[in-house]
Amino acid sequence: KATTSLEEGIKFSDTIFIVVATPSLPNGRYDHSQVDFIIDQITSFKFGFRKNKNLIICCTTMPGYCDSAQNKLNKFKSGYTVSYNPEFIAQGSILHDQAYPDMILIGEGSTEAGNILQEMYEKMTLNEPKINRMSPIEAEITKIGLNCFLTTKISFANMIGDIVSFAGGNPDRVLSAIGSDSRVGKKYIGYGYGYGGPCFPRDNRALAIYAADIGVKALISEASDKSNEQHLEYQVQLFKQYNSIDVPVEFDYVSYKPQSTMLVESQQLLFAKKLTDEGYTVVLNERQTVIEQVKEMYGDIFQYRRRD
Numbered sequence: 090k091a092t093t094s095l096e097e098g099i100k101f102s103d104t105i106f107i108v109v110a111t112p113s114l115p116n117g118r119y120d121h122s123q124v125d126f127i128i129d130q131i132t133s134f135k136f137g138f139r140k141n142k143n144l145i146i147c148c149t150t151m152p153g154y155c156d157s158a159q160n161k162l163n164k165f166k167s168g169y170t171v172s173y174n175p176e177f178i179a180q181g182s183i184l185h186d187q188a189y190p191d192m193i194l195i196g197e198g199s200t201e202a203g204n205i206l207q208e209m210y211e212k213m214t215l216n217e218p219k220i221n222r223m224s225p226i227e228a229e230i231t232k233i234g235l236n237c238f239l240t241t242k243i244s245f246a247n248m249i250g251d252i253v254s255f256a257g258g259n260p261d262r263v264l265s266a267i268g269s270d271s272r273v274g275k276k277y278i279g280y281g282y283g284y285g286g287p288c289f290p291r292d293n294r295a296l297a298i299y300a301a302d303i304g305v306k307a308l309i310s311e312a313s314d315k316s317n318e319q320h321l322e323y324q325v326q327l328f329k330q331y332n333s334i335d336v337p338v339e340f341d342y343v344s345y346k347p348q349s350t351m352l353v354e355s356q357q358l359l360f361a362k363k364l365t366d367e368g369y370t371v372v373l374n375e376r377q378t379v380i381e382q383v384k385e386m387y388g389d390i391f392q393y394r395r396r397d
Contacts, residue, residue, distance in 0.1 A: 095127065100136050104205055106174075108147045117294040119151050128158050132165040143202040145174045149232060149292070152299050155225035159198060170198035173225040174206055175232045180286070181348025192219040196228025230299075236292040237310050242277045243284045244316040250280030251323045282324075283317040285354035286345040290314070321356060325363045337370040337392070343383065350378050358383065365390045 092098050099105060109123035124146060131144075144162075146155055150173070159171040173196030178186040193210045197203030203222050210220060223231070249267070250260035260280040268278040284290065293310045300307040332338070338361075341347070345355040352358055361371050372392040373383065380393050 095130055096134050096136075099131060099134060099142065100138070102142070103140055104143045104145060104202075106145045106147055111148045111150060113291040113294070117291070117298050119149060119154075119291075119295060121150060121154055124148065124150070124154075124158070128161055131169070132162065138168060141168050141170060141199070141201060143198070143205060144169060144171045145202070145206065146171065147174055147176060149175060149288075149295075150229055151295060152226050152229040152233075155196060155198070155229060159225075170202050171225065172196055172198040172202045172206065173228045173232075175228075177235070179346075180351060181346060188215045190214060190216070190218045192221055194228050194231055195220065195222045196225035196231075197222055198225060230296075233292040233296045233299075236289055237296050237307075237313070239277055240284050240289045240293050240313045240317070241309055243289075244313040244320065246278045246280060247283060247320040248316055251320060251327075254280075254327055255323070282356040282360065283320045285356045285359075286349075287351060287353045290317075290354045317356075321359060321363065324360055325367065328364065329367060332369075334368050337372050338364055339372045339374060341374050342379075343373055343375060344379055350376060350382075352379070352382050352386070361391065362387065 090101060092101075107124060107127055109127070111119040111121055111124065114120050128144075144158075146158070155171050155173045159169075162169045162171065173194075175194060176187065177190060177192070177194070193207075193214075195203050195206045197206070207220050207222065210218070221228075221231070246264055249264060253260040253263045264278050264280055265275075267273055268275040293314055297307040297310045300310075340357065340361055343355060343358040343361055344350050344352055345357070361373065365371050370392065371390075372394055373380065374394045374396050375383070376397070377395055380395060383391065384393070
């Protein structure tokens with residue numbers, strides 16, 4: 090049964106997935122207002138039911154949010170559980186990532202909810218992913234902690250690459266050797282642009298903020314952000330060292346990754362902007378939707394060439 094009525098949907102469902110946006114606030118925390126709206130609506134519903142209703146929050150939340158949502162519901166309603174079940178997907182490969190996840194993360198509000206989710210994923214996925222079941226707050230920390238580990242690995246690889254480049258060596262050879270050790274691995278160990286996009290930077294900030302809230306310093310996450318910023322400056326220095334200002338510089342894409350049209354904290358775009366600041370002529374070979382976004386941000390500081 091399909092409906093656009095939240096009340097009707099809740100009334101006739103036992104397991105309800107909440108998938109809404111939780112954008113970052115200026116202070117670096119996640120904006121839970123859309124989830125709050127749904128929880129508040131549920132507390133106002135008057136209908137009764139016999140079977141427990143399992144609310145599954147799938148969007149990224151600050152650690153502790155699911156517990157606070159559960160506490161709010163408990164004040165007004167009985168029979169609701171709140172669980173946390175985020176997806177680990179990347180822009181450009183969402184369907185594949187849903188079908189073949191490396192792992193499933195379940196922050197269960199109850200054993201019943203955990204069992205329902207585990208059974209669902211065992212039927213839905215086309216591989217046999219590791220299913221990790223834990224408390225909601227453990228799962229919330231796991232979600233952003235995993236991304237923060239990846240930012241640390243990216244920033245470390247770029248730091249080593251910068252050192253090797255300034256020493257006159259080949260960063261790819263060095264990083265390939267480091268990645269050959271099974272304790273390190275080959276993924277996210279290449280030399281290139283820093284991390285950007287809609288997830289990595291904001292998750293780094295959010296983890297540091299939450300850690301500070303409970304009296305812990307997330308020094309590695311903070312250092313990763315500083316290293317990421319410094320790497321961009323080193324990229325510009327190295328580029329100037331080997332490339333004449335009289336030769337136009339062409340970019341095949343400036344979105345944060347080639348399969349996406351998103352520009353959120355795109356390191357490619359920031360690099361292109363810095364080259365124009367240095368006096369280079371920069372040509373962007375991009376899709377029309379990206380060109381329109383860039384023009385809105387920077388006007389005509391670039392030359393634009395549309396591609397399909």
